[in-house]
Amino acid sequence: MSKLPLFVAFHLLLLINVAVPSQVISETEQTILLTLKRELGDPPSLRSWKPSPSAPCDWTGISCSGGAVTKLLLSSKNITTTKNLPSTICNLKHLIMLDLFNNSIAGEFPTTLYACSNLRNLNLSQNCLAGVIPTDVDRLKTLTDLRLSANSFSGDIPAAIGNLRELQTLHLFQNNFNGTVAKEIGNLSNLEFLGLAYNLKLAPWKIPLEFRGLRNLRQMYMPQCNLIGEIPEYFGNIFTNLERLDLAMNNLSGSIPRSLFSLRKLNFLYLYSNRLSGVIPSASMQGLELIDVDFAKNNLTGFIPQEFGQLKNLNTLHLYENHLCGEIPRSLSLIPSLEYFRVFKNNLSGTLPPELGLHSKLRMFEVSDNQLSGGLPEHLCAGGALIGVIVFSNNFSGVLPEWIGNCPSLDTVQVYNNKFSGEVPLGLWTTSNLSSLILSNNSFSGPLPSKLFWNLTRLEIANNNFSGGISVGITAAKNLLFLDARNNMLSGEIPRKLTQLSGLSTLMLDGNQLSGALPSEIISWQSLNTLTLSRNKLSGQIPPAITALPRLTYLDLSQNGISGAIPPKFDRLKFVFLNLSSNQLSGKIPDEFNNLAFENSFLNNPHLCAYNPNVQLANCLTKTASAAPQSSNSSSKSLALILAATTVVLLAIASLVFYTLKTQWGKKHCGHNNKVATWRLTSFQRLDLTEINFLSSLTDNNLIGSGGFGKVYRIASNRPGEYVAVKKIWNCKDVDDKLEKEFQAEVEILGNIRHSNIVKLLCCYSSENSKLLVYEYMENQSLDKWLHAEKKTSPTGLSWPTRLNIAIGAAQGLCYMHHECSPPVIHRDVKSSNILLDSEFRAKIADFGLAKMLAKPGELHTMSTLAGSFGYIPPEYAYSTKINEKVDAYSFGVVLLELVTGRKPNLGGENAYSLVEWAWEHFTKGKNLTDAFDEDVKEQRYAEEMTNVFKLGLLCTSSLPSTRPSTKEILQVLRRCCHSGSTRRRVGNEFDIAPLLSDTRYVCSYKESNADPSW
Structure with missing residues (x-):
């Protein structure tokens, strides 16, 4: 009786002693976590945290071991805090990992975590933390993994980090450190991953000798962190476990040390964008197991060392954008694992090794911008994995090999600017994965193919000897966006079925022998923005449907035999470039083009006329008179009397207005009380001056703007609902010549240019005392008032489609100024307050007081004083007095950022941030771009x-x-943003916007991102 109960009692007691602590732990930690949830503001992502028997180990983001919470995995949970992290976290006594990556945690470094006595992994990357890393951070002595990247930490990287002796991973990249890097980091003998990248504000520093202590280092990630000096020779002797070395985009100098070639475990080597002087080949390179070598964008000189061929595990070889010369060594073609071969933008010469691709599964082949000759190797696609053949701008010759038409993996072939000849292999036109084919500027011949593959989006064959007709089979390329076949020997009519390519944005067929009329079905080209058909044998009329192409901005039909009248409503097209010269057009040109801005657009059309005597065409009034020589004498006399009477009345009224303005304004301003000023009127537009009551309307009640130039008033005309804007500038004797120069600049420019997206200067008054500029009135005033006013102008503000149209309109105005005016015009003060909006929110560029005329397009102009507005001033103003049109491109870029973010150009605050700095930081830190969007217009459909x-x-x-980009390129991109965005393509891990531009300079889009997902 006594033994059995004691045995049972003993086992019951043992079970109680084992089970109770686990239950107690669960209940206690459940309470702790619910408290923590409340302190974090009850984020919706943690709604599953509710009391239950199995809680908390089944909750989102909770990991347990032995019934105790050991890991809080709360990355990307939309957690937002404005204060330090709650100390409640450290009540979880068994916590070893805290992951809060990619949230919105603000404040300073959370010293509350010092109480977490067992914490080994801490990830606070990609948050909003700021301030300095505390000098006692070594109190987190149990840490093995510390990740603080993509925050806003500043100051020094403290020496205390060197006391975290257990640390294996240290990520501090993408912060605002502006001090020094502690050499004590070299004490971290267990460190395997060191990330200091993208800390551009660090004080210039050399890799210290103390880093020799990092004997277990596997990855050194330090691009763009202001490194100077040479790469230490000890690297190859100490970092024997190194797999990745990234020192790109710094100011390193000297040569690449021989010791690097003894790093047998090295997989990735990035040294581009430095000032390194060369590679020193060494016999010790034999047997090196490199997978990725990248010496891009340095100043390397000399030959590619033969020893690279001994790197039998070499996967990627990047030597592009250097000063390498000589031939590409044959040894490279023998590397069995070589996949990525990039040596473009060097001075390489000779022929390509014939065995390239034969011994490896080559994927990318880029040798453009060199002086290479001969033909393409026969085995480049032997492995069946070749994606791109990019060999443009060399001296290659001969015919394209047949294999290039039998390589189904090809995505892009770019062989332009060479000396190739013969016919293009038939299979190349229909390769299934090919999206871009650029053959321009060679001597190719033969007919165009009877069919293209549907996947092709870009076809450029300009400046060759292709002949015959344009086959309707080209329309099989349903995705074709860009077709350039200029300067060939193509003949026949433009196929009507070509209009079935509804996505076509650019069609250039200049300099051929095409005949017949333009297809009347042209209305199908709703995405077309560029159409050039000059120097052909086209006839017929301009199809009226062309006026219904909403995006057409560049049209050249010159030097053909096109006849008939210019279609009605032609003037509703907003052209950046228009050329209809040297045809047989008749009638009058539309009123919108009846000005000097289009004076060269209609030349050599003997039957065309214009009302503007300055346009080099027959005068329509003269032609009308000569067409009716038998008009009655009474009609002529009546007309003469009417004109004479009108002239007398206008002169009398003008004299009365001038006298009133002189006497009253002269008494009021500048001390000219008794002196009668002599006013001079210069008129640029038709305007009934008698309808404007200047004197009684120049009051504060009508004031709509003021600034350094003076004041602007809204003046009502006698016509109901119509207004003009009058800018008043006083030229007193105690004022320097600045205002006078600004006035003269504005009159000179606005008086001679015409564009629907540039504000119209109607007339101006000038006297020795005063200046008056009379503009068209813009009902919705300036863009900045809609974006940045304390109270929105309307309850909903500007919608995103309206903002995008405003950007397009303003870009059209700037594009006209930079590319169509002769000489071109630099505005120098582009900003949202100088973009005015009419009643339909059409944008117009205004305020040319600081603009200057350039002698030639692209020529640098010397500026004696700083011009522009803070927040919009480009950085070159800080180091150069030479400026060109790119200053306007910079300022307009700020306007684009304003439209997207709704933020002011100067954000203010402690750091006096500019919008540009903020936007670049937001982007380079990899933050979600949608977080930067203006909440008033943020919708998924516009993302x-x-x-x-x-x-x-x-x-x-x-x-x-x-x-x-130029403003022409900016305009093209904005127009393509209006629709599906199908031209957008992702390159590696980064989005390259350049392929949206039409210029072939931006076609080569195979850029490999330097970002590694493991970081």
């Missing part, structure tokens, strides 16, 4: 368009003027 415009704004605000 793609807004993303493209945001990225275009970034492209426009590039720090180097040469990398910014």
Whole structure:
């Protein structure tokens, strides 16, 4: 009786001792986590956190071990905090991992986590943390993994990090560190991953000798972190486990040390965009197991070393954009694992190794922009994996090999600017995966194919010897967007079925022998923005349907035999370029084009006339008079009397207005109380001056704007509902010549240019005392008032489609100024307050007080003083007085960012952020772009368009003027943002907006992202 109960009691007691702690832990940690959820603001992503018998180990983001919570995995949960993380987290005594990646956690570094005594993994990357990393961060002494990338930490990278001796991973990239890098990091002997990349504001620093202590390092990720000096020689002796070395986009100099070639485990080597002087080949390279070598964008000189051929595991070889010369060594073609071969933009010469592709599964082959000769190797596609053949701008000759038409994996073939000849292999026209085929500027001959494959989106065959007709089979390429067949020997009519290519945006057939009339079904080309058919034998009339093409901005039909009248409503097309010269057109040109802006658009059409005597065409009034020589004398006399009477009345009224303005304004301003000023009127548009009551209307009640130039008033005319805007500038003796120069610039420019997206200057008054500019009135005033007013102008503000149309309109105005005016015009003060909106929200560029005329397109102009407005001023103003049209491209990029984000160009705050800095930081940190969108217009259906415009704004605000697009290219991109965006393509891990531009410079889009998903 006594033994059995004792045995049972003992086992019951043992079970209780084992089970109770686990139950107690669960209940306690459930309470802790519910408290934490409440302190984090009850985010919707944690709605599954509810009390239950199995809680909390079955909750979202919770991982348990032995019944205790060991991991909080809360990445991308939309957690938002404005204060430090709650100390409640550290009440989870068994917590070893805290992952809060990609949330909106603000505040400073959370020192509350010091109480987490067992924490080993801490990931706070991609949040909104700021301030400095504390100097006592080493209190987190148990950490093995610390990730703080993509935040806004500043100051130094502290020495205390070197005391975290257990650390294996350290990610500090993409922050705002502006101090020094602690050499004590070299104490982290267990460190395997070191990431300091994209800290552009760090003080210039050399890789310290102390980094020799990182003997277990596998990946060094330090591009664009302001490194200087040479790559230390000790790398090859110390970092024997190194698999990835990325020191790109720094200011490193000297040569690549020999020791690097002894790193047998090295998989990736990125050294591009430095000032390295060359590669020193060494016998120690034999047996090296490299997978990826990239010496791109350096200043390397000399030959490609033969020793690279000994890297039998080499997968990717990038030597592009250097100063390498000589031949490509045959040894490279013998590497069995070579897949990516890029050596473009060097000075390489000679022929290509004939065995390239024979011994490896080559995927990408780029040798463009060199001096290579001979033909293409026969085995490039032997592995069946070749994606691109990019060999443009060399001296290649001969015929294209047959294999290029039997390589189904090909996506792009770019062989333009060479000396190829003969017929194109038939299979190349119909390769199933081919999307881009560029054969321009060679000597290819033969007929065009009877069929193209449906996947082709871009076909360029200009400046060759192709002959025969355009086959209707080309319409099989349903996705074709760009067709350039200029300067060949094509003949016959333009097939009507060609209009079935509804997505076509550019069609260029100039310089051929095409005949017949334009297809009347042209209305199907609703996406067309460029149509050039000059120097052919076309006849017939311009089809009226052309006026229904909403995106057509570039039209050249010159040097043909086209006849008849210009279609009605032709003037509703908003042309960036128009040329109808040297045809047989008749009648009068539309009123919209009856000005000097289009003076060269209609030349050599003997039966065309214009009402503007400055346009070099017959005068329509003269032609009308000569066509009716027998008019009655009474009619002529009546007309003469009417004209004479009208002249007398207008002169009398003008004199009265001038006298009133002189006497009253002269007394009021500048001390000229008794002196009568002599006014001079210059009129540019038809305007009934008698309907404007200047004097009584120049009051504060009618004031609509003011600034350094003076004041602007809205003046009502006698016609109900019609107004003009009058800018008043006083030229007192105590004012310098600046206002006078601005006035003269504005009158000179606006008086001689005409465009629907540039505000009209109607007339101007000038005297020794005063200046008056009379403009058309813009009912909706300026863009900035709609975007940035304290109270929105309307309850809904500007919708995204309206904003996009405003951007397109403004770009059209700038494009006209830069590319169509002769000489071209730089505005120099493009900003949202100088973009005015009419009653239908059409945009017009205004305020040319700072504009200058250039002698030639693209010529640099010397500016004696800083011009523009803060937030819109490009960085080159800081180091150069030479400017060109790219200053306007930069300022317009700021406007694009304003339209997308709704933010002001100067954000203010402690850091005096500009919108450009903020936008680039948001982008480079990899944050979700939709988070940057203006909440007033953020809708999923507009997300793609807004993303493209945001990225275009970034492209426009590039720090180097040469990398910014022209306004013509900007306009093309904006127009394509209006529709499906089917031309957008993703390249590697990054989106390259450049292929949206029509210029073939932007076609080569095979750029490999330097981002590694493992980071």
